[in-house]
Amino acid sequence: MAGTSLSAATASVSQNLRKVSGFAEKKTIQCSFSIESILGLEQKKDGIPAGKPHRPWVDACTNLGDDRSSHLQIPVVCYENPLFRANSNPAQEEKVLRCENYFSVTERLSFKRELSWYRGRRPRTAFTRNQIEVLENVFKINSYPGIDIREELARKLDLDEDRIQIWFQNRRAKLKRSHRESQFLMVKNNLTNSLLE
Amino acid sequence: MAGTSLSAATASVSQNLRKVSGFAEKKTIQCSFSIESILGLEQKKDGIPAGKPHRPWVDACTNLGDDRSSHLQIPVVCYENPLFRANSNPAQEEKVLRCENYFSVTERLSFKRELSWYRGRRPRTAFTRNQIEVLENVFKINSYPGIDIREELARKLDLDEDRIQIWFQNRRAKLKRSHRESQFLMVKNNLTNSLLE
DNA sequence: TTTTAATTTAATCTC
DNA sequence: GAGATTAAATTAAT
Numbered sequence: 001m002a003g004t005s006l007s008a009a010t011a012s013v014s015q016n017l018r019k020v021s022g023f024a025e026k027k028t029i030q031c032s033f034s035i036e037s038i039l040g041l042e043q044k045k046d047g048i049p050a051g052k053p054h055r056p057w058v059d060a061c062t063n064l065g066d067d068r069s070s071h072l073q074i075p076v077v078c079y080e081n082p083l084f085r086a087n088s089n090p091a092q093e094e095k096v097l098r099c100e101n102y103f104s105v106t107e108r109l110s111f112k113r114e115l116s117w118y119r120g121r122r123p124r125t126a127f128t129r130n131q132i133e134v135l136e137n138v139f140k141i142n143s144y145p146g147i148d149i150r151e152e153l154a155r156k157l158d159l160d161e162d163r164i165q166i167w168f169q170n171r172r173a174k175l176k177r178s179h180r181e182s183q184f185l186m187v188k189n190n191l192t193n194s195l196l197e
Numbered sequence: 198m199a200g201t202s203l204s205a206a207t208a209s210v211s212q213n214l215r216k217v218s219g220f221a222e223k224k225t226i227q228c229s230f231s232i233e234s235i236l237g238l239e240q241k242k243d244g245i246p247a248g249k250p251h252r253p254w255v256d257a258c259t260n261l262g263d264d265r266s267s268h269l270q271i272p273v274v275c276y277e278n279p280l281f282r283a284n285s286n287p288a289q290e291e292k293v294l295r296c297e298n299y300f301s302v303t304e305r306l307s308f309k310r311e312l313s314w315y316r317g318r319r320p321r322t323a324f325t326r327n328q329i330e331v332l333e334n335v336f337k338i339n340s341y342p343g344i345d346i347r348e349e350l351a352r353k354l355d356l357d358e359d360r361i362q363i364w365f366q367n368r369r370a371k372l373k374r375s376h377r378e379s380q381f382l383m384v385k386n387n388l389t390n391s392l393l394e
Numbered sequence: 395t396t397t398t399a400a401t402t403t404a405a406t407c408t409c
Numbered sequence: 410g411a412g413a414t415t416a417a418a419t420t421a422a423t
Binding site: 317320323324360371 | 402405
């Protein structure tokens with residue numbers, strides 16, 4: 001973890017709390033110790049077609065040894081965690097006025113947030129327009145900001161450094177995608193043109 | 198994807214053209230970031246260790262001669278940085294990397310890093326469910342398998358021994374991370390509880 | 395439906 | 410090998 005400040009480290013750890021599974025790995029040891037077993041040479045029951053990627057979350061029910069399910073064991077932390085409560089969006093709060101149901105929008109947002117926690121996912125951050133603008137401007141000049149720049153951005157934009165880092169990762173992926181697509185377009189156009197000649 | 202509309206791609210291209218052509222939009226930055234800061238020039242590091250990484254999978258598809266043009270992964274840096282647009286042979290790239298008169302150490306580090314990432318990165322391996330299962334079972338018993346076990350696993354799982362080694366490294370890192378985080382959790386809960394008493 | 399924040403993990407780099 | 414970081418692939422919220 002590159003974050004050097006305590007707050008950054010704390011935020012980072014709390015982000016990954018749901019990944020905590022240090023104890024879950026022990027309880028899954030129920031296999032025998034024969035080499036054949038270890039190597040999985042006795043063919044498994046439900047002939048899973050080899051060649052398929054490993055996607056345990058798709059059929060989580062049938063996947064017993066998966067430590068990913070362990071985040072369900074510690075939802076209490078999610079409730080108590082103050083780190084994500086602070087991040088309320090003013091734009092969304094104004095919608096409270098239009099709410100005529102049992103729960104206010106903020107209440108429902110809160111539920112949603114807690115549900116996110118249960119599901120093991122950080123509530124989606126809604127960046128403000130100004131935050132995006134600054135991030136974009138920095139990205140134009142440097143798409144790989146180091147830890148110090150990220151920290152500086154975090155301070156100035158009132159965001160966690162983690163969010164900054166993720167934002168740049170996603171932004172780089174987006175740029176790459178758009179390059180791929182424009183490249184594809186060019187090739188396609190060249191091909192079309194040469195066929196029309 | 199439907200988002201591959203011409204307008205979208207065009208917008209994307211023009212955005213990138215602006216980027217290539219210079220810092221035309223510097224003035225829109227309404228935040229007090231110094232250029233040095235944004236470019237990451239503050240963080241000084243040591244020199245670049247010369248030496249080309251071993252990338253057998255690059256040669257595998259298209260080798261014979263020095264043709265790199267048929268790579269599916271488009272190097273983003275080639276678009277963004279005018280330096281890498283014209284020259285596509287390694288000798289010239291070396292010269293660019295050695296050009297310390299014009300570029301800072303960190304810049305050259307960044308270039309080199311991006312080059313190797315975008316051009317030479319090994320395609321991500323998608324392990325099958327069965328492969329993962331076997332690896333996990335072995336890991337439970339021995340998280341530091343020696344070369345002989347790795348070779349055996351490679352044979353039986355039809356993988357390169359390299360992949361096995363990397364997998365165990367990443368798996369150990371994951372375990373360590375989860376231990377750190379659960380420890381953090383315990384400390385935090387103890388702290389919370391003692392504060393509530 | 396589209397965009398993008400968030401997540402997981404294989405691969406890379408530095409030490 | 411450890412540790413940090415990244416890209417790739419994906420999930421899911423908006």
